[in-house]
Amino acid sequence: MLRINNLVLTVTDPDTGQQTEILHGNSFELAQGEALGLVGESGSGKSMTLKCVLGIEPPGARVTGAIELDGTDMLTASGEALRKIRANDLALIAQNPHGALNPVLPVERFLIEGMSDARSKDKKTARVLAADLLRQVGIDDTERVLRSYPHQLSGGLLQRVVIAGAISGDPKLLLADEPTTALDVTTQAEVVAILDEKRREHGLSMVFVTHDLDLAAAVCDRLAVMKDGEIVEIGTPEEIRDHPETEYTRNLMAARPMLYPKGHPAAFLSENKEAQA
Ligand SMILES: Nc1ncnc2c1ncn2[C@@H]1O[C@H](COP(=O)(O)OP(=O)(O)O)[C@@H](O)[C@H]1O
Ligand SMILES: [Mg+2]
Secondary structure, three states: OEEEEEEEEEEEOOOOOOEEEEEEEEEEEEOOOOEEEEEEOOOOOHHHHHHHHHOOOOOOOEEEEEEEEOOEEOOOOOHHHHHHHHHHOEEEEOOOHHHHOOOOOOHHHHHHHHOOHHHHOOHHHHHHHHHHHHHHOOOOOHHHHHHOOHHHOOHHHHHHHHHHHHHHOOOOEEEEEOOOOOOOHHHHHHHHHHHHHHHHHHOOEEEEEEOOHHHHHHHOOEEEEEEOOEEEEEEOHHHHHHOOOOHHHHHHHHOOOOOOOOOOOOOHHHHHHHHHO
16 A cells, blocks of 8 residues: 655755755555554664655655555645645654644544544534544543643553544554654553554554564564665564564664563563573
């Protein structure tokens, strides 16, 4: 459903005019319903790759290659076609959920505004639907949360709200950029589990960006390892774990910042290490 071919991103320094190539000709494909992890160190180009898909690369940047979503090349599509694709087919879940919500509006408004027109016509119905959305992401005290302003809620709760909002728009492709990095480990596990569950329920495709190899292995069907703006290998979590092709991937495996305890959803890589030892 998503096909990225030879993606090159070049940015221009607005002061000096100097051009820097940030992404060096990356290609990958994503099947319907598949989750692909983009994994790599900070600065390896993960977020920039998502920005290219969303069409929000820095001003003055040049993107070449192809980014096709269900056959439409987003790099050559017309403004109107693009606007439609971005509004209807893509949903971004970013690291900081506060960025996704208007700070002066209650959660209720965020959820209702994200719904398609037909459903939000009648205010009462829309509110019932909003409460239902919250229940779907494991939030039970829906009245309180609907009435709350973003700053009154914890990051974990708010990220669930963002996931609920993303799903309600019925997108084709979820783009998640370090969606749990700002959360503590326990909340992280819960939010990842919800994201994973909802994605599967709705049959959505997802590109999941993280510096955390374990987390990516837990939720993704395949992993693409990024280094300095380049995808250096792509494989299933098992392939990456058992036969990493590059030194860089081996180092990433060895230098994982946090080892998840057995039983944690992200303990996949660690558990095999134990088994092999
Ligand atoms: N707004 C920007 N303008 C120019 N270069 C940028 C900008 N944002 C990030 N970069 C550069 O692009 C590269 C990739 O960054 P990014 O995609 O954010 O990395 P990651 O998400 O993997 O941590 C880095 O070298 C970074 O310095
Ligand atoms: Mg990033």
